[in-house]
Amino acid sequence: MNRKLRTSAAFPAISLSQHKPSARFDANLLVCPEHRAEGALALAYISHPDCLRHEMGEHHPESPARLRAINDRLSAAGIWDWLRHVEAPLAPLRALQRAHHALYLAELNAAWPKQGYVHLDPDTYMNPYTLTAASRAAGAVLRAVDGVMAGEFQRAFCAVRPPGHHATRAEAMGFCFYNNAAIAVLHALDQHGLARVALVDFDVHHGNGSEDILANDERVLMVSTFQHPLYPASGAEPLGFNMVNVPLAPYTDGVALRGAVTRDWLPALERFAPQLIVISAGFDAHRDDDMSQLMWADADYAWLTEQIVEVADRHCRGRIVSTLEGGYDLSSLARSVLAHLRVLGGH
Ligand SMILES: [Zn+2]
16 A cells, blocks of 8 residues: 555654744844845745644654744754744634635534534544634735735745645645635735746646636646645646646655656747746655655755745745645655755845
C-alpha cells in the first residue's frame, strides 16, 4: 500500500517539542538594523497562538509540533529577530464565502464539537479549537495580502495550521478545512482589484481543493508539482485552462524537479505576468519526509523560492504571499522553511 494512503491509525508517533521561542507579535516591529543583511527585505511572519490549539490526536502528523519545530529552527538560526511578526486576525465570513459554499461553511460550524473530536474523513478531525485556528489561518493570508498590497511589507510567510489546499468549495479533506491559498487569491482579485494572480503549489500532494475553486478563472494561473500517483489521486488531468499541473513520478529528485519547473512553470508564469504570487508552501516532498517518495533536499526549496522571487521581481514588485501547507518530518520541515524564508527575505 502506498504509504500516503495509510489510515490515521498507522500514523507515526511524534515527539512534541516543548521548547518555544518567545513569541513576539508586534505589527509595528521594524526589521532590526544590525540583523539586516545587505539587500534584505521586509518579510512578515504571520501566525497566531490559536494555530497551536487545533490538534487531531497525539499520533496525527498534522500536529502543533510542526509550528513549534519551525519556530525553534528560526530562532536557533538567528532569523527570528529580523522577521516582522504580525498577529493573524480572524477571517471575516465574506472572505471565506469567496472560496466556499455558504452551506458548507454552515455545516462545518454545526458539526464543530464543544469537546472531543468530530471526524470529517479518515484523516481530518475537528476539536473545540479547529475552526478558530482555521479562521486565524485564513485571516493570516488575508492580512498578508493586505500588507503586501499596501507596501507595509514586501513579502509574507503565514506560519499557520490547519493547512488548506485540499479543502474544496464544499468539502473538508486531507487535514484541510478552509482553503487559505484560494481565499488569498480571491481576496486579492476581488478586494484589491487585481487582474492577474498566480498560485504556485509545491506541496507533494496535488492541491485538488485549490484547483476545484480556481479552475477556469481567467484571472488566475495555478502552477503545481506533486507526486503522482499519491493522495488525493487527482491532478494528472487538469480541470481548467489555467492549470499547469506537473505530476512527478515517485523518487523524482531535485534535478528532475528543476528541469520540470524550468520547462513547465516558468514560461507559463512569464506569459501570465502576475501582479501578485501566492505560494502553497508544502515541504512534504523532502527526501526525509515519509509522506511521499519524492527526493527533494533543503537546497531544492531554496532554488524553487529563488525562481518564484525572480518572477515576482520582474512582474509584481516582488510581492509574494506564502502560506504553509504540508511537511511532516519535523527536522526537514523546519530546515526547509528556513531555506524558503532566507530567500524570501533576501538573507
Ligand atoms: Zn502535502
